[in-house]
Amino acid sequence: MELLKNTRNLHGMNQKLVLVIILAFLSTNKVNGRSTSPLHHHHGHHHKHIKGYFEYSAITCRAYTASITDFGGVGDGVTSNTKAFQTAIDHLGQLGSVGGGSLLYVPPGRWLTGSFNLTSHFTLFLHQDAVLLATQDENEWTVIEPLPSYGRGRDADGGRYISLIFGTNLTDVIITGNNGTINGQGSPWWVKYRAGQLKYTRPYLIELMYSDGIQISNLTLIDSPSWNVHPIYSSNIIIQGITILAPVRSPNTDGINPDSCTNTRIEDCYIVSGDDCVAVKSGWDEYGIAYGMPTQQLVIRRLTCISPTSAVIALGSEMSGGIQDVRAEDIVAINSESGVRIKTGVGRGGFVKDVYVKGFTMHTMKWAFWMTGNYGSHPDDKWDPNAIPVIQNINYRDMVAENVTMAAKLEGIAGDPFTGICISNVTIGMSQFAKKPIWNCTDVEGVSSDVTPQPCAALPPVQGGKACEFPEEKLPIEDVKVHMCYYKPKYM
Numbered sequence: 001m002e003l004l005k006n007t008r009n010l011h012g013m014n015q016k017l018v019l020v021i022i023l024a025f026l027s028t029n030k031v032n033g034r035s036t037s038p039l040h041h042h043h044g045h046h047h048k049h050i051k052g053y054f055e056y057s058a059i060t061c062r063a064y065t066a067s068i069t070d071f072g073g074v075g076d077g078v079t080s081n082t083k084a085f086q087t088a089i090d091h092l093g094q095l096g097s098v099g100g101g102s103l104l105y106v107p108p109g110r111w112l113t114g115s116f117n118l119t120s121h122f123t124l125f126l127h128q129d130a131v132l133l134a135t136q137d138e139n140e141w142t143v144i145e146p147l148p149s150y151g152r153g154r155d156a157d158g159g160r161y162i163s164l165i166f167g168t169n170l171t172d173v174i175i176t177g178n179n180g181t182i183n184g185q186g187s188p189w190w191v192k193y194r195a196g197q198l199k200y201t202r203p204y205l206i207e208l209m210y211s212d213g214i215q216i217s218n219l220t221l222i223d224s225p226s227w228n229v230h231p232i233y234s235s236n237i238i239i240q241g242i243t244i245l246a247p248v249r250s251p252n253t254d255g256i257n258p259d260s261c262t263n264t265r266i267e268d269c270y271i272v273s274g275d276d277c278v279a280v281k282s283g284w285d286e287y288g289i290a291y292g293m294p295t296q297q298l299v300i301r302r303l304t305c306i307s308p309t310s311a312v313i314a315l316g317s318e319m320s321g322g323i324q325d326v327r328a329e330d331i332v333a334i335n336s337e338s339g340v341r342i343k344t345g346v347g348r349g350g351f352v353k354d355v356y357v358k359g360f361t362m363h364t365m366k367w368a369f370w371m372t373g374n375y376g377s378h379p380d381d382k383w384d385p386n387a388i389p390v391i392q393n394i395n396y397r398d399m400v401a402e403n404v405t406m407a408a409k410l411e412g413i414a415g416d417p418f419t420g421i422c423i424s425n426v427t428i429g430m431s432q433f434a435k436k437p438i439w440n441c442t443d444v445e446g447v448s449s450d451v452t453p454q455p456c457a458a459l460p461p462v463q464g465g466k467a468c469e470f471p472e473e474k475l476p477i478e479d480v481k482v483h484m485c486y487y488k489p490k491y492m
Contacts, residue, residue, distance in 0.1 A: 054486070054487045054488075056177075056218065057483065058485050059213065060172055063099025065104075066088060066103075066104060066105070067106075068105070068107070071084045071091070073085070073088075074109075075108070085104075088104050093120070097172070103125055104123070104124055107127050111131065112133045113132060114134075115166055118167035120170045120172055121171065122174070124175045125177050126178075126219060134183065134203075134225070143200050150287055152379050152380065154252070155193060156198055160200050161201065164203060164205050165206045165207075168208070169209075172213040173215075179218055179219065179220055182222070186202075186225040189202045206230065208230075210234065215237075215239075216237075219243070221244045226253065227254040228256065228273075229244075230257045231264070233293060238480065240268050242256070242271075248308050249274055257278070258280055258295055262297055266278060266299070268301075269303050273307045274307070274309065276307065277305035277312050278303065280316070282294050282318065282320060282350065283320045284378075286379075287320070288321045289384075294323060296322075297325050299477065300326070300329075301331075302331075303331050305334070306334045306336060310338075311337060311370070315341070316375065319352055323352045329357070329358050333362040338370040339369060342355075342391060342394070344375055344391065347378055349388065349389060353392045356395045356470045360400075365404045366406065367406050368404050370409050373411050373413040394418070397426070397470065401429060404430055405435055406435050413443055418445070419446070421445065422469070423448045423451050424448065424451065424468040447462045448462070449466050449468075
């Protein structure tokens with residue numbers, strides 16, 4: 001063990017020799033493979049702690065492991081572990097993909113830390129009693145460049161604070177555990193944001209950029225300073241079994257925001273948020289148009305959301321690179337402002353098309369359906385008034401709602417209506433305080449079938465009870481399997 005610790009002081013040695021030393025140490029902590037269980041028990045539960053082993057699911061099992069305590073980590077909630085995390089990840093990163101890569105174990109404790117960068121072929125694993133505590137010391141948060149598809153920060157001009165867990169240009173990276181916790185300690189950030197005291201945009205909890213092969217699973221995220229999970233310019237992403245909790249009046253605490261990403265699967269998540277539970281994005285006005293990277297091939301299923309002031313699933317408003325082929329099913333909304341909301345406006349450009357939603361249950365809503373074509377908030381005064389977004393082929397079916405204030409508010413853009421809207425087999429129970437008109441539709445075109453109460457004239461009923469479309473063929477990410485992995489920590 002001392003051997004691994006002492007490698008921090010071997011900077012003058014040949015890098016190959018360091019790698020040999022690390023391998024020699026880590027081989028004593030080798031993970032059992034995905035196909036042979038050391039437990040010989042039923043695999044019905046994903047996160048067991050039996051006979052000293054943890055069983056967990058992952059897209060890749062790791063051959064080598066180490067604990068944050070091997071690198072001087074102290075889980076007392078007071079000592080800063082920023083250096084320990086970065087040193088551990090830097091050392092494990094030297095292994096590359098040898099034997100399937102490496103895993104850093106975070107044992108029970110309260111681990112105060114600033115931002116740290118992940119590496120490829122790597123798993124960060126949080127024990128169920130481990131809590132990562134984001135530092136509230138702004139000096140520990142590096143300021144980085146704005147996202148190229150946004151042109152500036154979301155909270156302020158210029159740069160943005162780096163996310164707590166950050167990575168760029170990575171392959172095969174996993175952030176998981178048996179429901180360990182990441183606590184953003186966001187309250188001071190919310191206060192400063194509301195008071196206009198921030199020079200830069202608030203940090204997110206997890207952000208991975210320009211990466212491929214991402215898994216974020218089986219964690220609880222609480223009190224993020226701003227957005228919680230933000231994959232951007234990335235592909236082949238699985239986000240599953242995540243619980244996200246924030247006060248429902250906390251500012252911009254979006255749950256999961258896939259942004260200019262391809263082939264993403266979000267499933268089995270529970271989110272209570274001060275903003276949209278899932279917000280699908282692809283860049284802001286002229287910057288997003290120039291970057292030109294859409295979010296596409298996205299599946300969202302078995303999501304439960306509580307968001308009294310925002311949407312369960314939002315498409316936009318930053319959608320200037322385009323959003324296409326989004327499939328959502330088996331969604332539960334409770335006490336939320338709207339079910340699926342499309343947010344856009346003149347200057348955004350881009351498109352939102354081929355959206356398919358089915359199996360949606362809503363309890364206590366302001367709107368069941370909401371589309372906004374007059375959304376403002378531009379990054380600067382260089383946005384193009386001729387950049388008109390295209391909204392088409394939007395399909396909702398097999399939905400039930402109760403205690404709803406207004407069935408729908410569907411507002412397109414004058415002269416450029418939202419087209420191809422289809423709503424079928426939908427029953428909406430109105431609140432005793434329901435507002436009229438129940439359906440408010442302008443500059444939209446489409447059809448409806450078996451919808452109660454009767455939709456607006458812009459969505460006339462079709463004969464024969466036609467059901468709106470939902471693709472039968474799977475997206476590639478739906479065929480990606482996770483494996484059962486086994487990990488035996490040295491310290492229990």
